[in-house]
Amino acid sequence: MRAVYRVLAYLLALEVVVQAAAIAWAVFGLTTWIEGGGVLDKAGMESESVVFDGVTGFMVHGMNGTLIVPIFGLLFLISSFFARFPGAIAWAGAAFGLVVIQVALGIFAHSIPALGMLHGALALGLLVVALVAARKASVATAAASEPASTGSHAAPLV
Template sequence: MRTAYVFTSRAIALLVLFQAAVIAFGVFDLAKTVEDDGSIDKSTAEDLVGLSLHGIGAMVLSVLVILLLIFSFFTKVPGAVRWALIVFGVTVLQWVFAIVAFSVPAIGLLHGLNAFAVAATAGIAGRVVSTGGATTPAAAEPAPAA
């Protein structure tokens, strides 16, 4: 289960990078579409690949976070459940920011910043389990013999 946990945590962190890339693509594509056509409507926005991929990525990320939480109960590594719960919590917060940002666009800033928290906590979760519960790589190494 450790391998599944570490793989999933790293996949979450990488998927956050993918999310950032596709939303940037979507926004630039949206700007170009407005520039070329002079306007945009809801159906045109729904056809933009970057925005669609961002939505799909959010769903995949959510499934991975739930899997991480499930795996955490079977890894038997100190800190695995705690870090999976933290990843879960910042992911729920990410969804809240996303939903609220459609009514209050400035909240989108928090959505973007919180993405760093999702990636960072997922990375830490993977590191904690890959080092057997140590919070620093040095702590995972055996003490030198005297």
């Protein structure tokens, strides 16, 4: 089960990268479109008539952030109860907590744009937590597969 834990941790980290790439694609595409004469207003945002290179990035970021990332976060937390190594539940709990906060910030930042800064900063925190958790699972797996020490140590060859 440690392998499942490790894979889910890496998938969560990968999702942070996908999220960053998607929103960057969307924003750079939007600014390029506006600089080329495009106009975006409330009516344009509510219709599906606004088309520019990168518009799909907004959709990917939104759907990924509200569906895929939370699913991976929940599966990661569940797997932590079966991974059976010190810190597994704590790291997965921290990751899941960050995912919940990320979703909330993503929703509320539409009303309070300054929350977007915290949303971006905590995404980096989630990336680090997921990578550390994956690494700890790898170390625990390697330690468990090492042969038990018999207590007798051979002298090193000089």
